[in-house]
Amino acid sequence: MKKEKIIEGLFFINGMAVIIVLLGIFALLIINAIPAFKDITLKDFLFGYVWNPEAYTTPSFGILSMVVSTLMVTIGALLIAIPLGIGTAAYLTDVASPKVREIAKPIVEILASIPSVVIGFLGIVLVGPWLAKLTGQSSGLNAINGSILLAVMALPTVISLSEDALGSVPKAYTEASWALGGNKWQTLLMVKIPAAHSGILAACMLGMGRAIGETMTVLMACGNAPAFPHAFTDPVRTMTATVAIELGEVPYNTTHFYALFAVGLVLFVFTFCINLISDLVIHKK
Amino acid sequence: MNKVEISNFNFYYGQTQCLKNISFDITSHQVTSIIGPSGCGKSTFLRCLNRMNDLIPGVRMDGVINIDGQDINAPQLDVVSLRKKIGMVFQKPNPFPKTIFDNVAYGLRINGIKDQDYIDDKVQESLKNAVLWDEVKDRLNSSALALSGGQQQRLCVARALAIAPEIVLMDEPASALDPIATAKLEELIVKLKEKYTIIIVTHNMQQAARISDMTAFFMQGDLVEYKHTKQLFTHPDKKITEDYITGRFG
């Protein structure tokens, strides 16, 4: 009896510790972000174009440019990763022979374990020059580059979760479609993908979560120009990159310091919403 | 006229032989019943006729099945167009997780039919034929998965009829139906044979006797006896057939 109580208590402490750490991080973000708004209005912060915190006379703390940059890079990544990921998943579940599947699956998983700095490196030495040649610009470090790299990083998530979703569609649905004269394509597009849609949606959301919070890759490959981006060929600087670049050098307890925490908080709200939505989607049924 | 000709057909799941040297012909515009104890290979046989077993890994077969004089297992045969002329009602109801309407319309849509009025008419007609229309006409756009088991079964009948097949395969289509729906379904089957060739698996002897022209009795993968339904039920050739249909079996 007593032993059981002790074990129970240990698990309780364990669980609580995790929750406390998480809440602590959240509290730290909020506590350090709030003082920023003594000097900046929320409106200027959220809707200002110019981020120039070290300006001598009037520093500006508008994050709109980096929010748009983050969204551009993320959406670009999803535009690449979602069709490719679902296509690959469909190929692996429906078309590939068992042998191909056995080889391809571990490869996809290995893709997930490539360190982001290596992917960023590939962005600089491989994708960058290639994009520069393609667009005729002097540098290929821009939003497309980031999108491509983030797509590569999101793909394993999208592929393996979509594959699980497609694989768990009951065989009876496939049989019903085949018996009605449906070919493989029609069965996939009109029966299997709709039947697996919540799992596939969740896969995409989680892939998005992976892309939006990624730092090192976009820091290396996107060019880091703090200007408002007008095209995918513009160099961009995302929220994550801004925090990573500046937080190391900013003097403590200045408005700039607090503003970086506020940026972190905004990012946290983004990822939190994405995870929340994907959670709701997964548990809808 | 023979619609389906089966000769020396064997079927194996891996090492286990499930159908043993089956040979018989199925006449068009007739109802043919397949009866036999559970596990004797009735569903397997039915699924061979529209090549549903292609989906199962590790199966093997030999012998010939001809439909309209064409070997359906020939390598050059287009299996999709074969299946288009064969409707199938599976033993377990398997409606798509779509609306009732979309379930019935699916077969039409994948055949490239876009005319919405035509689809509406066909859906209604098929649901009426399957004796389901009155129960679902007010909720065509709700999910088919919310229907009861018997309703789902009739929905699957409607879905198979909508594509206007030449052959209709039915695997115990009345197993989850009440006597009234069963009677109506039987009525439909008898009516359908004017246009279609119908092959039905049933565990209900009276049903086989009522609706079918020919009856095949399977046992442990063998075709024991195949003849006119009346004869089979009144003067079976084999002792074992008699035992089975009179319920003295096992």
Ligand SMILES: Nc1ncnc2c1ncn2[C@@H]1O[C@H](COP(=O)(O)OP(=O)(O)OP(=O)(O)O)[C@@H](O)[C@H]1O
């Ligand atoms: N996918 C499969 N893999 C291996 N064996 C199978 C498979 N499907 C059926 N069998 C076996 O083949 C035999 C015939 O099965 P089948 O489903 O054709 O029987 P049935 O006559 O339709 O029976 P019931 O009246 O119970 O539906 C059974 O012994 C069954 O266990």
Ligand SMILES: [Mg+2]
């Ligand atoms: Mg069966």
